[in-house]
Amino acid sequence: xxxxxxxxxxxxxxxxxxxxxxxxxxxxxxxxxxxxxxxxxxxxxxxxxxxxxxxxxxxxxxxxxxxxxxxxxxxxxxxxxxxxxxxxxxxxxxxxxxxxxxxxxxxxxxxxxxxxxxxxxxxxxxxxxxxxxxxxxxxxxxxxxxxxxxxxxxxxxxxxxxxxxx
Numbered sequence: 001x002x003x004x005x006x007x008x009x010x011x012x013x014x015x016x017x018x019x020x021x022x023x024x025x026x027x028x029x030x031x032x033x034x035x036x037x038x039x040x041x042x043x044x045x046x047x048x049x050x051x052x053x054x055x056x057x058x059x060x061x062x063x064x065x066x067x068x069x070x071x072x073x074x075x076x077x078x079x080x081x082x083x084x085x086x087x088x089x090x091x092x093x094x095x096x097x098x099x100x101x102x103x104x105x106x107x108x109x110x111x112x113x114x115x116x117x118x119x120x121x122x123x124x125x126x127x128x129x130x131x132x133x134x135x136x137x138x139x140x141x142x143x144x145x146x147x148x149x150x151x152x153x154x155x156x157x158x159x160x161x162x163x164x165x166x
Contacts, residue, residue, distance in 0.1 A: 009078055009080075010078060010079065011076045011077070011078055012077045012078060012079065012153055013076070013077040013146075013149055013150040013153045014074050014075065014076055014077075014146070014150075015074060015075040015138065015142050015143075015146045015147050015150050016071075016073075016074035016075070016142065016146070017071035017072075017074075017127055017128060017140070017141035017142055018141065018142065018143045021127075021141040021142075022068075022071050022127070022141055025067060025071075025127060025141055026064055026067060026068055026071075029060050029061075029063060029064035029067065030060075030061070030064050032057075032060045033057045033058070033060035033061045033064065034057075036053050036056050036057040036060065037053065037054065037057035039053060040053035040054050040057065063126060066124075066125075066126050067126040067127045067141075070125035070126050070127055070128045071126075071127040071128055071140075071141050073085045073086055073125070073128060075090070075128065075129065075138060075150070077150050077153055077154065078093075079093065079157075080092065080093055080094075081093060082096075082114075082136075082138075082154070084125070084128075084129075090129060090131065090136055090138075091114060091116055091120075091136055093154070093157055093161075094161070095116045095117045095118055096114050096115070096116060096117075096154060096157075096158060097115045097116060097117050098114070098115045098158070099112055099113070099114055099115075099151055099154050099155050099158065100112065100113040100114075100115070101113070101148075101151050106135075106137070107137050107138075107139060108129075108130070108137045108138065108139035108140040108142075109139055109140055110139045110140070110142055110143065110144040110147050111137060111138045111139015111140065111142060111147050112137075112138055112139065112147060112150075112151040112154075113135060113136070113137050113138075114135065114136040114137075114138070114154070115134060115135055116134045116135070116136065117134070118134065119133045119134045120133075120134070121133075126140070127140040127141035128140055128141065128142065138150070138151075
């Protein structure tokens with residue numbers, strides 16, 4: 001069945017990382033890794049510090065690779081779920097209790113926070129989204145207008161679902 005014929009799979013909003021933010025974020029992490037490993041090799045401090053610098057450099061490369069893979073994906077909102085472009089379901093719309101995009105919310109940059117009715121465990125896609133128990137943070141390297149539109153769509157879906165006049 002095609003997406004145009006099935007309203008539950010029709011994509012209502014898409015959020016993807018902007019190329020400029022990806023280049024800046026990934027470049028910063030790779031540069032950090034390069035500098036730290038360079039210092040550990042060229043001017044080796046005590047062995048304990050040298051090991052620490054190698055671990056820090058390796059960790060920076062690992063996080064940069066996780067971020068590179070995560071930000072290559074996009075988030076898609078349908079009438080029934082919020083998922084990534086690989087098909088990983090972040091949340092069912094029916095499980096979303098509230099949405100918070102306030103200034104003091106514990107949310108990613110340019111993003112929003114969802115509170116779910118059930119806990120799903122922990123997952124992290126650096127630069128795109130994270131899940132910690134019953135909370136999902138969307139944003140990071142994403143453009144503000146895209147995440148704002150998606151947040152408004154989710155808020156409208158919650159309001160429509162909770163409206164007793166339907």
